[in-house]
Amino acid sequence: MAQATKYPVTERVRAPERERSAHQALRAYSIFVMVSALAYSWWFNLLGAAGAAVLVGALIVATLAIWIPSLARRPKARRFRWERLPWIALVYVALAFASTLWSQWPAASILTAAVLAGFTMQGIFFADLLSWSDIVRCLEVALRWIVAGSFVFEAWVALIVRHPIMPNFFAVDYDGEPNAHWYWVRGNIFDSLLVGDRIQGVVGNSNLLGMLMLLAVIVFSARLWVGVKGHVTGTKIVARSLWVALAAWMFIRAGSATTFVALIVVAAVACVALVMRRARTARGRRTVYLTATAIAVVGAGVGVLAFDRVAGLLGRSSGLTGRNDIWAAVVERASERPIFGNGFSSPWVPWDPAFDGWIIDHDITVFEAHNMWLDVFLQLGALGIVMLALVYGSAVWRAWFFAVDAPRLVPDGPSPFSPLSLVPLLIVWALLTQGLTESNPMMLWGWMLVSMFITKLRLAPAVTFPDRDAEIGSPA
Incomplete structure (x- = not known):
């Protein structure tokens, strides 16, 4: 005869453990730092150079205030493994500081090397305290803020203000209309569905907006x-799909030729990686590898031989919108000191006499070489x-x-692949492609992402689905 018992054979059903408030606060802070880094020009256009510098300094101090106590109170078994720091990236930062000894613009070198060190520290901070799942979730939320903010800002200018606005909201005499490149936002988001005047978003730059929208498509898609693999509710699937669609639409409206090429590269790399995952043998x-290389x-050969036609299809001239002239001037100056360079400055400080008026494009002093390899050649020479x-070879x-x-x-046997494991690879390749016509991958948010990925790949070399990291010496 069956009898009731106080000792059931199965464990009692328990509610899942609630996430600690401290970790939620850490994620919220990380999201704010990521938004501030990715949309740095928003703060520059809103607060000016001095205000943006104060914000960057405050975030560095805040990060140290959070990170140092965390390192000090960890048990011995979970202490940070200092040998897993991104030493190659740190040597590059050290070289940037050392270049002040021979720099042609020492004040700019000290200032920008300090900024580079600060963004490097933020990347290592994220890698140490956040899991892979947290990193991608924070990137997702940060990019959502930029996508939504750009849409709302463009709509506000188009529907409420009804005229373009300048950085720092400077007043403009619209009878004598200034160069379009001076504007923060022109408010033309509703002029066309797909093909029309380029939008600039909160960052005030179509090329930068296009790259951020590409990163958003990568992260949102992952x-x-x-969600699809993890049986997330249908409402969340629809919401995530809408975010992908909005980012893709704004990517098209940004009209950046470089990011269109980056999209092709990212798609190709993703296809090869997915095929490689299914290859179970060394021969396969x-x-x-051989097919992808061919x-x-x-x-690449077709792109070089038919460059003029490809540029025309992308709506650009063979001179890449004046970049040839910029590159020629940079190479001429860099050739004077080809080994160690003229001194670090990323970005170029436009009010420094060495850069003020050196290269003018659309009546604006240029503050980068629009090619990260030429930029580093100018600043740190062949050694740089x-x-x-x-650094980028290690990341790739x-x-x-x-x-x-x-x-x-x-x-x-092998654990299942996580979709998140594709995110670092695709973002690094997007940055490498952007580096052909922009210098962002070697400074500010681009450098922060590379430093973060290299460090995290050393600390947590695997992530399985659903979002369980193989951590090595990391508290995440």
Whole structure:
């Protein structure tokens, strides 16, 4: 005869453990820092150079105030593994500081090297205290703020203000209309559905907005994939799909030729990585490598031989909208000191006499070389090119195997792939492509992301689905 018992064979059902408030606060702070870094020109246009500098300094102090006590109170078994710091990136930062000894613009070198060190620290801070899942979630929320903010800002200017606005809301005499490149936002978001005047968003720059929208598409798509695989509710799937669609539409309206090329590169890399995941043998992987290399070589050859036609299809001249003239001036000056360069300054400080009026484009002093390799050649010479190549080479190498090697965390066999493991690889390749016509990947938010990914790939070399990290010496 069956009897009731106080000792059931199964464990009692328990509610899932609530996330600690401290960790929620850490994520909120990380999101704010990411928004401030990715949309740095928003703060520059809103607060001016002095206000933006104060904000950057305040965030560095706040990060140290959070991070140092966290390092001090960790148990010995979970202490930070200092050998897993991104030493190549740190050597590059050290070289930037050392260049003040021979710099042609020492004040600019000290200032911008300090900014570079600050963004490097923020990247390592994220990698140390956040899991892979947290990093991608924080990036997702930060990019959502930029996507939504750009849409609302453009709509406000188009529907309420009804005329373009300048940085810092300077008054403008619209009878004598200034150059379009001076504007923060022109309010033309509703002029056309797909093809029309380019939008600039809260960042005030169409090329920067286009790259941020590409990053948003990458991150939003990965999070959507996580939701589909993880059986997230239909409402959340629809919401994530709408975010992908809005970011993609704003990507098109930004009209950046560089980011269109970056999209092609990112899509190709994603396809190769997904095919590589299905290759179970060494022979199969070798076949994928050879095929992908052949296609890449042919594609690059076609792009070079038909460059004028490709540029025309992208709505650009063969001179890449004046970049040829900028590059020629940079190469001429860099050739004077080809080994160690003229001194670090990323970005160029436009009020420094060495840069003020040196290269003028659309009546504005240029503050970057619009090619990160030429920029580092100007600043740190051939030595700087080697160091930057090592940094990005390390990032690509680690991110590639992070994306295509199945995690092996249990003795039974490989664990399932997480969609999140593709995010570092695709973002690094997007930055490398952007670096052909812009210098962002070697400074500010671009450098912060690379520093973060290199560090996290060393601390947590695998992430399985659903979002369980293989951590090495990290408290996340």
